[in-house]
Structure formats: C-alpha cells, structure tokens
Amino acid sequence: xxxxxxxxxxxxxxxxxxxxxxxxTNEQQQQLVLDDTIRGELRLFNxxxxxxxxxxxxxxxxxxxxxxxxxNLFNEEISADEFxxxxxxxxxxxxxTLEIFEEKLSKINYRSQSNMEFFxxxxxxxxxEITNISSYLRSIARVLVNQIDSLEAGDVxxxxxxxxxSGLLNTDFLLIMANSRDLASSITPRASIYHYVYKMDASAxxxxxxxxxxxxxYILNELNEKKLKDLEIKTxxxxxxxxxxxxxxxxxDNLNRLLNLFGKLATPDEVETFKEINEGVEVYYDSSIRLxxxxxxxxxxxxxxxxxxxxxxxxxxxxxxxxxINEKIGFDKEQSTMAAESVNKGIIxxxxxxxxxxx
Numbered sequence: 001x002x003x004x005x006x007x008x009x010x011x012x013x014x015x016x017x018x019x020x021x022x023x024x025t026n027e028q029q030q031q032l033v034l035d036d037t038i039r040g041e042l043r044l045f046n047x048x049x050x051x052x053x054x055x056x057x058x059x060x061x062x063x064x065x066x067x068x069x070x071x072n073l074f075n076e077e078i079s080a081d082e083f084x085x086x087x088x089x090x091x092x093x094x095x096x097t098l099e100i101f102e103e104k105l106s107k108i109n110y111r112s113q114s115n116m117e118f119f120x121x122x123x124x125x126x127x128x129e130i131t132n133i134s135s136y137l138r139s140i141a142r143v144l145v146n147q148i149d150s151l152e153a154g155d156v157x158x159x160x161x162x163x164x165x166s167g168l169l170n171t172d173f174l175l176i177m178a179n180s181r182d183l184a185s186s187i188t189p190r191a192s193i194y195h196y197v198y199k200m201d202a203s204a205x206x207x208x209x210x211x212x213x214x215x216x217x218y219i220l221n222e223l224n225e226k227k228l229k230d231l232e233i234k235t236x237x238x239x240x241x242x243x244x245x246x247x248x249x250x251x252x253d254n255l256n257r258l259l260n261l262f263g264k265l266a267t268p269d270e271v272e273t274f275k276e277i278n279e280g281v282e283v284y285y286d287s288s289i290r291l292x293x294x295x296x297x298x299x300x301x302x303x304x305x306x307x308x309x310x311x312x313x314x315x316x317x318x319x320x321x322x323x324x325i326n327e328k329i330g331f332d333k334e335q336s337t338m339a340a341e342s343v344n345k346g347i348i349x350x351x352x353x354x355x356x357x358x359x
Contacts, residue, residue, distance in 0.1 A: 167216030174209035203242035211295035
C-alpha cells in the first residue's frame, strides 16, 4: 500500500478541472490508478494536450519566421520573388497541423468508456480542453493566413493588426490555461508533486499572457500608461507567486520525501529513474522561472519607454533590445518545453514501474 500511495502522488491529471469538481476521495484516487480504462483515457488526453501545445508552439515559430522574412526583404538579403514564394509555402501548410490534430480528436469517444460515475464529469472536462485547443489552433491558423494575405496585398498596417490579433488570442488562451491549472491544483492532493507544479504553471501562464498583451495593445495603438501600469502590476504579481519560496520549498520537500520512500522499496535501477525525474523537475523549475523573467524584461522595456507609446514601423521600442528579449523568450520557451516533456515521459515510466507493485 505504501507504493500505491507513492503512485497516487504521481498521477498525471493535467486536465482535471472544473469549478463543479470536488477534491477526489482516497478511493477515487485509487480508481484513477487501478482502473485500466480510466488510466488509458487520461494518458490519451495528456498526450493530446502535449501534442496540441507543440503545434501551438510551431505556429508561434512560423509567425517569427514571417517576421524574419520581412526583415530579410527590407535588408535586401532575399528578393521579392523569394519572399512571396516562402509566404505561399507557409500559407499552403497553415492548416496542416490543425487537420492532423482534428483527425486524432475525431477518433476520441465523446463519452468515457469507464463505468465509474465519479470519472464521467472529469472525462467531459478533459474532452472540452482538447476541443478548446483545437479551436485555438484553427483561430491562429486563420490569423496566420490573414497576415500573409495582408503582406501579399502590400498592406503593412493590416499585417500589423493581425499580428496584434494573434497576440490577443494567445493572451486569452494562456489565461484559460492558467485558470485550468488553478482548478487542477485545487483537486489534486497536496501529496502530489503536480499540486505544486500546477500552481507554478498557472502563474507562469499569466506572466506570459500579460506581457504578450502589452505588446499586442502597443501594435494596435491601444496601449497607454494606465493600461501599461495595470499589466505591469499583474505580471509582477504573477511572477512573485511563481517564484514564491514556500511553493518551491514545498515542491522539492515533497520530491525528497518521495525519493526517500521510493528508495526503501524499489530496485537500484528504479531508484535511478526517480532521481532522473527529480533532476528533471529542477531543470523545469529553473527554465520556467527564466522564461518568466524574459517576459518581465519585455514589460520593463515598455516601462522604460512609457513616454513614447505611439506605435510606428520605426518604433524606438521594437529595436535591438526588443529583438534580443524575444530571442531569449524563444530559446527559454523551447528549453522549458523540452524539460516538461522529459519530466512527463519520466513520470509515465515511473507510473508503469509502480503499477506492478500497486496491483
């Protein structure tokens, strides 16, 4: 039973959330572990969520690539023909990842195959999150095509508008994900490392959302000192919650407690697997903090230039420092994503090890 308890602390339940859901009872937590149908459905949802996030990240990189093409064209590093050929290729494939994702979504049952009543609403809300990701992928693909259409028509102002619209869509999606993590944390046992990871993720999502909104409002010429100050306060408050020393202490104290318990019961090779997960969580924590600090730097750049918030194509804000910060955001975002994927795969491997003891 001690290994069963340990398994319960590692449940992958990233998407279990709703204001209508109560914390799971001990018996229900055990069913999440021992019921093959429930465990399989949760892992399927988890895999699709991660895949959806990868597609979203790819769309963001595509927007950055378009921006770099524009810069290369202005600097005469590529010809107009090369520029438009590249845009045509992007436009042609704009909905491809969405189609792949929607095909996988279409194969998922609308209702759970489990006969456990308590799990049915959890399944429904998991399914809803997947459809939310699908809807977001469709929206940003459509905006991406609108950006290209604007460039092909030679309408730079319209292109800027759709870049800003993409940022605002991203802000809304990040805030939805932040609320999701808050709710997930509220029903996840404090003995679970995910209880603390969810809290950290919720704050990290909000930091990114508010910083992104600053940039989008600026491009739309809707940013003023009052709005900037409000978003600065929200960004800094979210960052403080993410970097809260008690949150960090609770997370790593819990990891060490689990490692000590696991070390008494498992084989040396299995203990080594857990140590790798422990190290992976540390890497994920550090990379997540760095990414939020990058977003804070972006907001601080606008604060330094708050006397000149009128957007123009030769904006003094969006210069070399702006480009450097965005490069750091891109790099640290990739590092954070890689760390998260590594931890997730490690925990699933560990769950499989523990399951043989639990049964």
